[in-house]
Amino acid sequence: MIGNDFYTLELSNVFYSGQVEPGSCMQRIIGNIKTGVILKDVSMSVHSGEVLAVLGSKGSGKKALLDVISRRVQGPVRGQILLNNQPMGVCLFQQRCGYVTHKCDLIEGLTVEQTLYYTPTRLTGYLKKSKVKQVMADMALSQVSNRCIENLTKSEYRRLMIGIQLIKDPVILLLDEPTWDLDPLNTYLVVSILSNAAKKYGSAVVLTMEKPRSDVFPFLDRVLYLCLGDTVYAGGTRQMLEYFDAIEFPCPQLENPLMYYLCLSTVDRRSRERFLESNHQIAELVEKFKIEGGIYRKGTVITPTHPAEYKSPLLLGKIGAFNVAWTIYVRLLAATLSFKKSGIKQACLRLFLIPLYFALLWVFYRNTGLYQHTFVTRSGLVLNSLAGVYFLAVLNTVLLYPVYRTRYFQESQEGLYGGTIFLLTYNLVSIPFSFLSCLAAGAIIFPIIGSFENPMEYLYFSLILWACYMFAEQHTMASLMIVKDHLLAAIFNIYIICVCLTLSSGILRSIKGLQDWLFLITYATQPRYAAAFLNRQVFLFKDLNKPLPFDLKHNCTNMNLIETSILNGIANPYCRYASGQSFLSERYARDPGDNIFNGILDADLNIGITFAFTLGMIVFNMFLYLIPLPAFVKAKFRE
Known part of the structure; x- marks a missing residue:
């Protein structure tokens, strides 16, 4: 030996x-098992x-x-x-x-x-x-x-x-x-x-x-x-x-x-x-x-020379947390950047899936033009941009995360590391990839709704997309802690996202049309703030602060007549929105005297709260993965 x-x-x-x-x-939860x-x-x-x-x-x-x-x-x-x-x-x-x-x-x-x-x-x-x-x-x-x-x-x-x-x-x-x-x-x-x-x-x-x-x-x-x-x-x-x-x-x-x-x-x-x-x-x-x-x-025992002497103590102490974290991080990075089939698949999903989706959006929305229909079209572009990063975050997570999640449950049983180290190392790998991916996606779609003359506007647009992606990823990771089936986890998270987008984005349904109790619920959803920031950024663009024609034949220059006809209850068949500001007022102003631009559409507040949701979800996951789960929940990831 x-x-x-x-x-x-x-x-x-x-x-x-x-x-x-x-x-x-249910029997295991209530303890009704034989x-x-x-x-x-x-x-x-x-x-x-x-x-x-x-x-x-x-x-x-x-x-x-x-x-x-x-x-x-x-x-x-x-x-x-x-x-x-x-x-x-x-x-x-x-x-x-x-x-x-x-x-x-x-x-x-x-x-x-x-x-x-x-x-x-x-x-x-x-x-x-x-x-x-x-x-x-x-x-x-x-x-x-x-x-x-x-x-x-x-x-x-x-x-x-x-x-x-x-x-x-x-x-x-x-x-x-x-x-x-x-x-x-x-x-x-x-x-x-x-x-x-x-x-x-x-x-x-x-x-x-x-x-x-x-x-x-x-x-x-x-x-x-x-x-x-x-x-x-x-x-x-x-x-x-x-x-x-x-x-x-x-x-x-x-x-x-x-x-x-x-x-x-x-x-x-x-x-x-x-x-x-x-x-x-x-x-x-x-x-x-x-x-x-x-x-x-007792059988036949090979007696050692000095059976009473044990040259090393039984308890050696745990491995250093930094060494464990570094090993897990490098392992995740090696698996992601591998030139093998699995590594190429992971890298493509992390880097190119979102830009590819936004390239398709660019194909459909590139010829919007500066006409009255651009208000509805751009509103749809904002919705598709938000829904895209949310849904693709869920898709990427259910495709990439479960194998690491299951390996974590198995290695945690061996006492190698806990949930905090696992999530920290996984996020350190995921965050840079998602940031680069959202930057590329923003560069593809932003020229349709803005101008690169002000690079900060492009950066803010990309950061909002990134915050939404990270939030959906963390939300899906939280559900995958106890849900083993990938399809069920994806359906659950996509359903939650659809409800939040419908309720609080102000796109599918105007905020001012919500009942008071539904309006209060929107404060607890990230899409409210992300959509408000993007809508303000899109519809206060300089090309939308003036009356737009309906098409080449019908002009909308006499906006006083338009506003008078609207007040008198006469529907104008061509010109509905006087500017991007009037479009936002229709979607967000609950009362005629509301100053929505210092309230619900406040840019600094919306971008801050959007990232606060993301950071809060990351911290919540850190605590969630520290909570001891019932043995029957963890067992299904090991069997």
């Missing part, structure tokens, strides 16, 4: 009660350099045992779980142990080497690079080091998942079904690699298997057979044959002993008679092991 330290994981009389049947979301005893008086031990296989049929409690050891369960646990005679707590497990779950969602666009290197550890620089190369060699991944993870085979992906945990030098490594759905050759490869890694690094490996093959028998130092939470056998693999011979259950020749005794420990449900017979037989096996299995439980 590379490490000279010797570690022992011991479980003594462990009982665990938890949920035994799946329940609906619970029962899942693990019953389980005792076992495993030492450095050993591989222990937990065997049992589906529902036997294999995964529950790993969750109990890793302290991830929510139900009551009785008994002792000790690492070198110290109680196994959450902090101790997260710092010194590793857990390879059945499913792990790695970040697309990264290569195998990048995925390993960007795993937060205490190692940095040259030492970390050396460790990555060593782990890739041990996991037989050196030949695919530059291959993207989405192009890996099942076996390579599983070995990469194991390598991510080995990078952290765990003294105890738990694995949930690492050979599931692998062919015989790759099953043999994975188990042999785990055995070699256990002896090389001095780790104690605990893995679950549902269908063990005979060729993995030599690599298993210990086995634990479970049936409905009861222990049928726990001890050395080679002593297992001796034990079952002693209780008159010898393994027939040419049979796979691992599979034979697994079948012996499984309830036969093919008929009522077989169910009762097998259930009675298993109950006898459990009782016999309680009486006669004590001497087999």
Whole structure:
């Protein structure tokens, strides 16, 4: 073994009660779920350099045992779980142990080497690079080091998942079904690699298997057979044959002993008679092991030279927050700027989707002309600009964010970092891209509604678009915290945006036509302020401060007659708006004497509150991701 330290994981009389049947979301919220005893008086031990296989049929409690050891369960646990005679707590497990779950969602666009290197550890620089190369060699991944993870085979992906945990030098490594759905050759490869890694690094490996093959028998130092939470056998693999011979259950020749005794420990449900017979037989096996299995439980231990000396303390302290944040940030940046298919897709969505949309708007709105219809046309342009950045922000977020969200939930279970670091690093990557994208979009569409003679007007236009984009992105990220389905999250957020735009933008429905209680609600929506700022910017443009003709044939120069006809209730068939100011008054003035330009259309107030909504949503998300979620909510992102 590379490490000279010797570690022992011991479980003594462990009982665990938890949920035994799946329940609906509402049942879980109100606590109306069926619970029962899942693990019953389980005792076992495993030492450095050993591989222990937990065997049992589906529902036997294999995964529950790993969750109990890793302290991830929510139900009551009785008994002792000790690492070198110290109680196994959450902090101790997260710092010194590793857990390879059945499913792990790695970040697309990264290569195998990048995925390993960007795993937060205490190692940095040259030492970390050396460790990555060593782990890739041990996991037989050196030949695919530059291959993207989405192009890996099942076996390579599983070995990469194991390598991510080995990078952290765990003294105890738990694995949930690492050979599931692998062919015989790759099953043999994975188990042999785990055995070699256990002896090389001095780790104690605990893995679950549902269908063990005979060729993995030599690599298993210990086995634990479970049936409905009861222990049928726990001890050395080679002593297992001796034990079952002693209780008159010898393994027939040419049979796979691992599979034979697994079948012996499984309830036969093919008929009522077989169910009762097998259930009675298993109950006898459990009782016999309680009486006669004590001497087999310890198995053969490779005694270290100085078993009482542990050269490194169990608790090493957490990794520095700055180092973790920097690693996560660089990983996000590498995935986004990757020249692989996934990276190109992310970069295109972040940089070019919004400018492409505004290029289409430019095609449709470029020939608006300075006629009466330009008031309605430009109003539609403002609406489409706002709706576009809102909807595209939702689309980008549901396409790009979930993979990082799911990886965060998985890594937060390992205690690597929390929600604040995750959101901070994600925003540091997202904000520059969205800012450049909105600047480009503003440059495309602004010439239709303004002039580059005053660059500050263009900058304000682009900043409003950017603030709206960021708000919708943060709002969608908040909903994706608890909503796993991308489509449902998109529909929910788009519905909210549509309601806000209809209610408070003053475009689809004038502000002055709203009832008082609806008007008060508009104060709590960002589109009210963003639309008011853009409408003022568009309709107070110098080319709109004079009467505009209806078309080439009908002029609107005599505005006194127009205003008189309007006051007398006579509809003018051609000229409705005397100027951009009269258009804004129609949309926003609730009373004839209102000074809307120092009130609802105040430019400084509107741009300030628009950004205040965005900043407020970012801060709200920071707090939201610190709130402990129910286990069943977080579990759906890990399973």
